[in-house]
Amino acid sequence: MSITREVLTRMGASAANADKYLDSLNAAMAVHGIDSSLRVAHFLAQLMHESGMLKTTVENMNYSAERLQAVFPRYFPTAAEAAAHGNQPERIGNRVYGGRMGNGAEATGDGYRYRGRGLIQLTGKSNYRAFSAWIGDDVVAMPERVATQYAVQSAVYFWERNGLNALADVDDLSTITRRVNGGLNGFAHRRELLEKARRALAELAARGAVELHAGPVFKATHKVVPAALNLRTAPRAADNTRMATLAQGCLVEVLGAADADVWVRVRILLDGALREGFVAARFLEPLVRGRARTAVASEAAAASLPAAHMQQGRADITRARDGGRAYPLGEEGRPARGGRTTQARAAALDAIVDYLDVAAPAHRRYQPQGGATYCNIYATDFAYLCGAYLPRVWWSGPALRRIAAGETVAVSYGQTVRELNANALFDWLEDHGTAFGWVREVDPTLLQAAANAGEVCLIVAQRRDLNSPGHITVVVPERDGAVARRNARGEVVQPLESQAGTRNVLRAPAANAWWLHARFRAHAFWRHP
Template identity: 40%
Template sequence: MNLFETITPLNFRNEPLLLARTLKAVLPLGTQVEKVEDASVKPWWKIKVASLNNEEGFVHSKYLISSVGQESNSTKTTFSSEHKVNLTPGPYTKSRRDVAGGWAYPLNEAAMPKRDINATENEKILAIHDIIKFLDVEHSARYLPKSTATYCNVYAYDFCFLNEVYLPRVWWAPNAFSDILKGNFPEAKWNKTVREQSANALYDWLVDFGDDFGWNRIFSIDELQQEVNKGCVGVISAKNINPNHSGHITCVVPEDNSKGLRASRARDEVLLGPLQTQAGRNNRKYFNTTWWANPRKFKDFGFWMHP
């Protein structure tokens, strides 16, 4: 087996071309890969990445060295729905759209729209847009940026919460894991047994635990948009180069041609930027840029879909 490993964070592409549209992931330093064959364009190789469910793609071979280690047989701890954790709002907790606070808690308002996972495709699509309208990201105090903080992670959490898919606002702290692995569930206590998840931490969570909670990593933005157009939930998550600076996460949403809500496409209809919604430095109800393809800001990124 032709095993190699990356000597630097390495762009993983769906074609051997240096174009933004071909970039589908960034392989971390030390990622083990298997060479499949030489690409039609040298010195590019077609490779297979075991840690990405044997996803195949192309990399520049200059940044690979022969792997002296054996193929990894390591296994990870598997989590399930019983390990989901959300903080429960108390009688005095104000976790509403019109309040700039309560960010560690799920929204707690009357008559909130929800997406029924058992509904028809069309009903799911309508529900997603109703949720976006309800959250009103461009005006709600909950998501308004401050000079020292933005709330893309809170907005993505609220969006997923109302869509009835799990994306953590808080996750188990290291000291709680030993109890959980023994089958014991500690009480969720803020900053003791659970910690808030930053945008950078959400990328790591999706990589490490996403598949345990129904998230499927996708390596094609076109496929991601197609699945979301059927009523699925999609996110794009990216990790900042500087761990002290915020990463980013956006939610991918269904297109609606009747309202001019479309992904951005090239003249040949190749999809460039999915239709998205976000909070952040600029809160946007709908937009369609390729913000994650910025190597000066983001070291890793990924696309995920949840039915």
Template identity: 40%
Template sequence: MPNADAIRWFKSQFQSKIEAAVQDTPFTLDMLTAIACQETGYIWNILRKQLEPPEVLALCVGDTLDADKGRRAFPRTKADLIAKPNGREMFDIARKALLDLAKYIPAFQGAASNPNKFCHGFGIFQYDLQFFLVDPDYFLQKRYADFGVCLAKAIEELKSKLKKLGWQGKATLTDYEMTAVAIAYNTGRFTPSKGLKQGYFDGHKYYGESVFDFIRLSKTVTVDTVSPAPFAAPEPGTAPVPPPTPVTATGKLYVVDVLETLLNVRREPVIPPSNTTANVVAKLPDGHLIRTVTNKKENGFLEVETSLNGALIHGYVFAEYLKPAPGAAEVPVAAPAPISPDTGVTAVYMPRKPGSVTKRTAPASAHSLNESGQPGRKGDTAEMRRAELATIIDWLAVDNPTHKRYQPQRGLTFCNIYAHDYCFLAGCYLPRVWWTSAAVEALAQGKAVEPLYGKTIDEQRANDLFRWLRDFGLRFGWRQTGTLSKLQLEVNQGAVGLIVARRKNDGLSGHIVAVVPETESHSARRSADGEVIAPLQSQAGTTNFRYGTGKRDWWKDVTFAEFAFWLHA
């Protein structure tokens, strides 16, 4: 399948034509590149190394058929095709296309050996032969070999699917929305509750999952020396997590004025009487800067936007807990550091005796794992990273009773240790031990501090990890995200995700779980409108599981003071 080099070739050939064609549409160069990669990339990525672009375009055909029992559209067989006007001529073209393609791509030689088989997909964006009945000249005159004609057909079809989804008024689309339109392009429909697991399934992943992967990959590739790529190409073992979303509201600026508590941001301007925390989307600290979306109160609430440790937060807050911020200009948007610090307050691990080994089968301790053969995350594609994270989950095997490190005992649970181990193997720093306050102060002054258990370092429980992520997470590459849908979407690209909640009673355990990539057999739960309502999680706790969606909104339980969703590339 196409890689970054293939996308670079595609853009070098067709970028200017695509950018001109998508003017006044919400479609983008990266979206059309992704569709071309998914539809015929397995063809042109091979042919580009042997042929000139016009020859490549002429051979961008595929999807062979004869007596296809799974196909409902015309034609299903050779007989179906030749029975129509000009059908014999069309069969000859479709048959010759298959034979010509098989000369360059061995995978098509088996189909070519059957005299009844022929191609039914034509053009780099694949226009199906079912449209021969209404647009015969496109096929008979081989207009599919003209990139401009193919592009116009694709955009026309994408516009119709955009309208079908009710998005024709949108000026821009998110990567997810572009993929939804592409799924409709492939299947004729998009079902929000299914997420990206829709469209053609190749036995490994769905059309929608592939297109989204290609959009993200395309965004790291540029042939324009003036404009940088939207995303920097990630280092192997890291995901192309987008930068934090800026605040776009243009209303008045306020600061949170709550003194001794946190300010609830709610999805709607109401407090549900049966469950007062049900619609809470975030909690803001005293002194936090926000901007109103409108200045009209509803039930005493104002609609607001803000950024919290990199997360765009949108919702409603009680107006009486805000005060004007006349000296402020904009809501600051924090971004995670690209690399962890190597001076000052740096990562710390529990010292160990030379030659000692910390195993999963041993009881929980303050040490990080150092077994031989530990898996890691080193892949340079989303597919590889997902597979590597799945390998880490299966290797840790949190539900294996012989892995005593994670098994609850005497009222103790070990969500913090499991989260640390998962992040540690994935190459993200989440402390098992951390510097004491005095040590942090000394390190910040440039002093050398030796890690000494109980003196300069302490073990970190879930409550401690909540505070660590809040206070130090950005320095070590972590940032918050505002919704479960965004969290799951980025984790599915091979990023590392966490949900962490702090207990009101600090003497009791908080909770932290890893949010993990969806698999063919394990998925997040989504609402009818497609929003993730329970991400796919992996945890140690009262109950240990490798994959599950757990109790919905467990982090909003009344026993928790606050919660957050965190991402690491």
């Protein structure tokens, strides 16, 4: 597929810079297989972030002493060392990159000579040598040509050499970012650019301005045998590797063996998106030739289902009322999610969290009592004010059959609709969520980034014993004094949550990954743009 100037300008590039690189980008992407909407979107997101929206092709090493300690603490562990190098780009480059990536020692000057260049910063003498062999021209002797003549080609080289098309196919922004950056620096901005690219490509395709190509075809080879099977991030059974739960009969594509055939790497179609992970091989059964069914979402039918609400706008349904929980909030002055920028949308989410004030004793709608807790009430109220449909009540089986037959069915409590608890919301999101705009996530780092960008984000877990309550929480934007818990690599391990339950919490990360507890059969992360 070819992109247009508008794709780049909508992502933040100036028209002049878009025109400067457009033809080269289209030619290089076509030759090297960056040809599906996901591959193009991920490639452009990383390229735009690394180049400052196509403004720069040479790494700026001009850091103040304070920034040196923040960005490169390993190389400037003391204030004195940072002060001795501050605002001296050449000395900084030689200190940071000297003696590694094929560069000579700091005194040779290789660190600064082979600093980052190109639209995705090619760094280090070894990489310059490898790129020379790939492009068929010697840039080791004249490294500045990477920034001028080969700015686009060096970016495509890096993308191809690191196998990033395969990661783009399964929408793995976290791993792509780590391979480009070495960590998760600028992750929120990269995700924002990815969403801009997706929207621009989809909207331009709808106008016929660009042609979207599908990614790799999902070819089911096996199905899941047990009632539930964990999809894991690595071939080992541990709480921190659980990525998603696959239901019995779920179709998977086996990509290859791992760990002496005990584990296999698989690809699945999870709520309309391709994902990859590992499962235990013994829990899969090969599909009989000729009898494999294509994994087709039932969203055409689900999309025609109407939302179900008890009477809306009732002024007596308030936060302070102990009752009326089947009805949506109706008190006057309630806020709504709005704003065009991610910052404005995140601020709107914050305002809604503060308005609901789930921990306030006066807000009896959410307070636990008599063994009852109201995590589902809080989550659905939050989504309702944000304009994301998460049902407090949903159609009964007979009502769904009447709707499918073309009838218009009125909402009648206990007759055509029933209340949903957290266990039931888990199933509703699996069955109908994508038809109402919900997007499945598998990575808490991405989930927190989505919340920070003003999206409605949830964590929901279903109990093994369905007679016991499940749990659902809201993931909210980070702000001063309230942040997610991250590990040493910068990955989110406990998002910033807001919840009702046995203990109501306005904003705080959980002490642990509660959704991985053995009492839960399965869990899921969801976001609503």
